[in-house]
Each structure stands twice: as C-alpha cells, then as structure tokens.
Amino acid sequence: MEGKSQQSQTFGNIAIGNHSNFTVNQIIQVTATAIQARSLNKTSPYRGLQKFEGEHKNLFFGRDQFLGELLAVIPKSNFLLVLGASGSGKSSLVRAGLIPQLREQLGSNFIDFTFTPDQNPFKSLWAILVSKGYKQSDAAIALQEETDTLERVIKTLKPPEQQWFVFIDQFEEIFTTTDIDTQKKFMASITALAKSEEQSVKIVLAMRSDFFGRFSPYGKLAEVAEKHLHLVKDMHPDELRHAIEQPAAYHGVNFEDGLVDEIIRDFANQPSLPLLQYTLNLLWENDDIEDRVLNIKTYRHIGGVRGALQRHVDDIYQKMTTEEKEATKQIFFHLVKVVGAGETAAAQAVRRRAAMSEFSSDMVTKTLQKLIDKNLLVSDASGTEAATVEVVHETLLSSWKTLENWLAERQSEIWLKNRLEEDARNWEKYRETKPERATEELWSGSKLDKVAEMRSQGIFAELFGGLSEAENQFIDASLRERDRLRHQELRQARRLALGASVAVVVISIFAAVTGYQLRQTTLGQIQNLNISARAFLLSNQGLEALTASVKAVKQLQKPMLWPPQELRQEVTGTLQTVFYGVRERNRLQGHSSPVTSVSFSPNGQTIATASRDNTVRLWNLQGKELAKIQYSGSVSNVSFSPDGQTIATDSQDNTVRLWNLQGEELAKLQHSSSVSSVSFSPDGKTIATASQDNTVRLWNLQGKELAKLQHSSSVSSVIFSPDGQ
Numbered sequence: 205m206e207g208k209s210q211q212s213q214t215f216g217n218i219a220i221g222n223h224s225n226f227t228v229n230q231i232i233q234v235t236a237t238a239i240q241a242r243s244l245n246k247t248s249p250y251r252g253l254q255k256f257e258g259e260h261k262n263l264f265f266g267r268d269q270f271l272g273e274l275l276a277v278i279p280k281s282n283f284l285l286v287l288g289a290s291g292s293g294k295s296s297l298v299r300a301g302l303i304p305q306l307r308e309q310l311g312s313n314f315i316d317f318t319f320t321p322d323q324n325p326f327k328s329l330w331a332i333l334v335s336k337g338y339k340q341s342d343a344a345i346a347l348q349e350e351t352d353t354l355e356r357v358i359k360t361l362k363p364p365e366q367q368w369f370v371f372i373d374q375f376e377e378i379f380t381t382t383d384i385d386t387q388k389k390f391m392a393s394i395t396a397l398a399k400s401e402e403q404s405v406k407i408v409l410a411m412r413s414d415f416f417g418r419f420s421p422y423g424k425l426a427e428v429a430e431k432h433l434h435l436v437k438d439m440h441p442d443e444l445r446h447a448i449e450q451p452a453a454y455h456g457v458n459f460e461d462g463l464v465d466e467i468i469r470d471f472a473n474q475p476s477l478p479l480l481q482y483t484l485n486l487l488w489e490n491d492d493i494e495d496r497v498l499n500i501k502t503y504r505h506i507g508g509v510r511g512a513l514q515r516h517v518d519d520i521y522q523k524m525t526t527e528e529k530e531a532t533k534q535i536f537f538h539l540v541k542v543v544g545a546g547e548t549a550a551a552q553a554v555r556r557r558a559a560m561s562e563f564s565s566d567m568v569t570k571t572l573q574k575l576i577d578k579n580l581l582v583s584d585a586s587g588t589e590a591a592t593v594e595v596v597h598e599t600l601l602s603s604w605k606t607l608e609n610w611l612a613e614r615q616s617e618i619w620l621k622n623r624l625e626e627d628a629r630n631w632e633k634y635r636e637t638k639p640e641r642a643t644e645e646l647w648s649g650s651k652l653d654k655v656a657e658m659r660s661q662g663i664f665a666e667l668f669g670g671l672s673e674a675e676n677q678f679i680d681a682s683l684r685e686r687d688r689l690r691h692q693e694l695r696q697a698r699r700l701a702l703g704a705s706v707a708v709v710v711i712s713i714f715a716a717v718t719g720y721q722l723r724q725t726t727l728g729q730i731q732n733l734n735i736s737a738r739a740f741l742l743s744n745q746g747l748e749a750l751t752a753s754v755k756a757v758k759q760l761q762k763p764m765l766w767p768p769q770e771l772r773q774e775v776t777g778t779l780q781t782v783f784y785g786v787r788e789r790n791r792l793q794g795h796s797s798p799v800t801s802v803s804f805s806p807n808g809q810t811i812a813t814a815s816r817d818n819t820v821r822l823w824n825l826q827g828k829e830l831a832k833i834q835y836s837g838s839v840s841n842v843s844f845s846p847d848g849q850t851i852a853t854d855s856q857d858n859t860v861r862l863w864n865l866q867g868e869e870l871a872k873l874q875h876s877s878s879v880s881s882v883s884f885s886p887d888g889k890t891i892a893t894a895s896q897d898n899t900v901r902l903w904n905l906q907g908k909e910l911a912k913l914q915h916s917s918s919v920s921s922v923i924f925s926p927d928g929q
Contacts, residue, residue: 391422878896
C-alpha cells in the first residue's frame, strides 16, 4: 500500500507521501488467469444501495486521489465540509476511506465518533459517546444544548493523547429534521470548535450539495465551510473502472470482455454510485459465479444500470398481496419528508428516519420487515424502543417510478403531515416548561381547518396509518385554543356593553352599529372575492383565482368578524379547489426561514412577505423579487397602505416601521412592548397600532404620535371604522 508510513501519534504527523499518487487499495493483475488463480469468494463484494462502512475498506476503490487530498489538509484544519450530490458517495468516502486510513496511521490514539443529526444532534452526540464506553452520566454534558457544548465535551471527556475525529454524516438533516432553536445552538457549537485552536479534534461534515445555501443565516460557519469545502465530483472513467473491476478481482472473478466498457457508457447518464453498486450486486447474484466471469448477457437481462433497480423493485412489489401493497405505500409515505413545498426552496423528497415503534399494525410491521429483508429499507436492528428504520438510499426515491408517482400525487399531504409532526413535537417539548411558547406553536386558520378535515375524513389513516398520540393532542389543543380566543373576544364585547355608563352605552351602541356595518361590508367583500376566485378558475386564470381566494381567507381571519360557518366552509373549500386545480404556477423563492406573513398590494400586482430570516421582500406576480428589506430580528407582520405606496411592518423589537416600495425606511413607530396589530385608516394618512404595552396609538405617516389610548391590559387588535373617523 503506497502512502503507508510508520504509525503517527497526532493528526499533525500524518504521512501520505505524494497525495496525487496516493493509493488506498490496488489489485493489479495482468491477466484473467491471474485473477482466477485467487481463491473464489462467492459473497458479493458490492454494497447495493447501502453505504460502505469501515469493515468494507478492502472493497472500496476509485477514490484514491480525492482521499489523498483530504489527508493532505487534515493536519492544517480542524474542520472539513465534504459536499456532493445525492449518490456521489460522500458517506462511503469518509466511512470506508478516510477513517480507516487515519486509524491505521494513528493507532489506538485515534477515536472516531460518527453520527447523524436526526431530530436532536446533541442527543445523537450523547448516544455515540455512550456507545464508545463513556458513562451516561459523564456523557450527559452533551445534552446541555448550549452554544459551547462541543468544546465542553472535549474539555471534559477527551484525554490529552487522544486524537478525536467527529464525523457528522447526512448533515442536511440539521435543516430538515432538527427544530430551529436546537439547530441554532448546534451550529454555534460547531462554529466555536471550527474556529478554535484545538488541533487534536477534527470535525467533518458530509452534506448534499443542494443544501449548502442553508448555511447562509450562519455567517461565521458559512465562511469557514466555504473555505474548507471539498466537493465530491463524478468519478472519471478510470476511477469507475477501478470501482467496477477491482472488488470482483478481490473475490477472484473477472468481467467478460467489453462488459465494463458498456457499464461505464450506461452509467454516464446515471451518476449515482449506489445505483451502480446495486446493478453490480444484482449482476453478481444473477450470474453463475462458479465460472468466475460476469457476463454481458446477464447484465442486459437484469436491465443494465438504467433498468436494474426499477425492474427488481417492481418485481418485489408485484409479488405482494393487495394488503402488502397498501402497507408498502403507507411505509414509504411515513419515511419520506417533502422539503420546499410551501416553503422557499424547490420541492424535493428526502428520506427521514423513523422509530420502529411508529409502525403498529401487524400487516405494516410484516411488510416493513419484508422491505428490510429485500434491502430497500435499513434498520439499526437494536431491538429496543429506540430502534429506527429508513429508506436505504435516496436514489430509490427517484429510480423507482411507482414510488416517484406516489410522492408526486401526495406531495401536499406529505408536506402537511411533516409540518404537523414537527410542530406537534415542538409543542410537546415546550408545554411543560414554556407554556406561552407552546401556545405559539399551535395552528390556526385554514391550515388548522385543513388538518382537522383530513383527520375527520380518515385521510391520515389511509395514507400514513393514522396520527400519533402527540399529533392528535396537538390538533385538539389547536382547536380548543381557537375556540377559547373566539369566546374570549365575545366575552370582552359583552362585558363592555353590560358594564358601561349611559354615555358609554350610547357610544357602544354607535360602535355596535358601526361594527355591524363594518362586519357586513367585510362579509360582502369576502363573498365577492370568493365568487371572483371561482370565476377566474372557470376561465383558466389560475393565478388570479389563487390571489382572490387567498385574499378571501385573509379577510376571513380578521378579529371580531365571526363569519357564518357556512361562509367559512365555502371560502376554505374554494381555496382547496383552487389549490388542487391550479397547483403551483409560481413560487416565491428567497427566504431562508419560514414565512410569517403575506400581503397583497391593493391593486393585486405586488406581494409582500415577512419571514423569520429577518427580512421583508417584495415580489411581482411572476415571482421576481423587487426589493429586500433587512431587519435585525424576525419580522411578524407586513401590510400595505390603501394606496399601495407604503408598507408597514412590525417586528419583535417593539417597533412598527414604514417603508416605500424601494425598501427605504420612512418612519419608525416606537412602543415599549411588542406590537400585536397595525391598521391604516381608509385614506391612508393615519396609522393605528396596538401593543402588549396596554396602549393603542395613532400616528401620521412621518412617524409622529398623534394620540395614545390607554387600556388596562394588552391590546390584541386595532381596526378603523369604514369612514376612518
């Protein structure tokens, strides 16, 4: 083995010689006869869709040059980001290539900690520490979830002579599975370690390249990641030849003349190494290994690189009973996460890890085991409540057309179920320790209506086998909170009417009449928008239909409106009809965190969006970004003035700010506590703001306070009468 040296003691002493010529494994045989002189091992040397692990290092070929490059930079940096497309072999490269090389050179001083972020990367770190022999009580420092947790773990647990290698695989899970608060703390913890001078610890992340943009909110770590990024590129033909031929040669088997060239040509349009490994494994299993030659005829019979996986999985599926087929669909829906649908990135399906305990029915668990036995799913098989299962590789999601069609048909339902699971988990996390924060997680509006309807109609049971206890409790709590708020508003109105003096009663009567007129006007506007939406849809004006329908739903959610249930059902039904009839035509892409508020300009030509990524953005109806307003914190709400020339935003910094359409700040309206509501007068010249500081304030467009109306408690909403008086 070239590049091997006397055993080193630290990362700084790693010796690789000339890394451009570095060789990990190489079986050089001149003739087929020489290969066949080796002892025959009938076990397949190919991994199928599963990743290579350390024990497969002798079968891992084709990445020698890239490994040499990584080994050359290890002594110089304590942080590496291994980035590559799905199926490029990132995980295998580190697990079967880099880690074994470091272990061979550093010996007993080398300790590797390999884990995936999952729902909580701090808990994943704790679990790997325990698996390495640390007491649970000692490893508990990893569960403190602070911005310096990684540094404290190292300072407390690492002996001075040990060289630690922390490998976080499938790092994209931190963006798709981990809640935002935990994500921020863990990213800060990585940043602190990456920028430290601790050279006896190396942290390596492997991540899909299409998630690299998610680093943008984490400026310091993004800077480090960009500086120490190593892109896993497609293998060139010579590397592919090694990856194809040499595992077979290691087991004493040749390829028929011309077969390797044909495989390389076929693979040129299918750049997924797991797909190649799956094809080679299927070829091995279907050929007569006794003659020590893998044949062209067998390769073509199984469908080649393009068709092997599709045909094989179809064959497995077609042999199932009707009940098993339904269970298979439920299982895959349960093990897939749709990211980007309803968010900011392009919609895509990624695999998600689930606890085995989430699958309860006999038919589902039986089918689950069958899919594991067929190597379509992989389980850690721990035999405990913590045992997990996941799709063996994301290549399967795009290479099996039946599954790809299922996911396309049910994308919106899967996305909603994913959101429900995440928000229910956050609600459960906070409801004992931070009840106010837990209440913020509850759903309302059309999203709550939709999920309640899906539950009552049995759609969750049909697609996913039902909901978890936590998800059901979350929906019930959301419905109770919605009803509580409605009753609270009603009681407040009644108390005001019953307890007022004669003068106030007169005013209240006037207000009630005005309120009734305003309510009737608003209900009429909602009805007209709903009719317009249906008319637009019938005339194939999909975007206009969606715009009108969204406006109707937004109007429906106004406080103190109490719309008739019949109208509520009619409007939400129209939105669902429009959504499923039109699907998505345009997408507003640009925010890096969830969107908190959306507002259309009065002429319907401009859209304003507010987000937790600390920005407000303006868009045209074609999805082009017109302007971007940067905040120092999360933005809660955004609304247009009646003439559409001014935008009002409120943030968690106790202010309302006014902007023009070019994103220039016009005025800042200051409260002493968070702002809960903003309203423009009908003529657009006066602004009313309601706040948790127990006041309603009136302002002009220059930001001058005109009046302050004191309340005895926090004010949740403010609105002008139709005449603005």
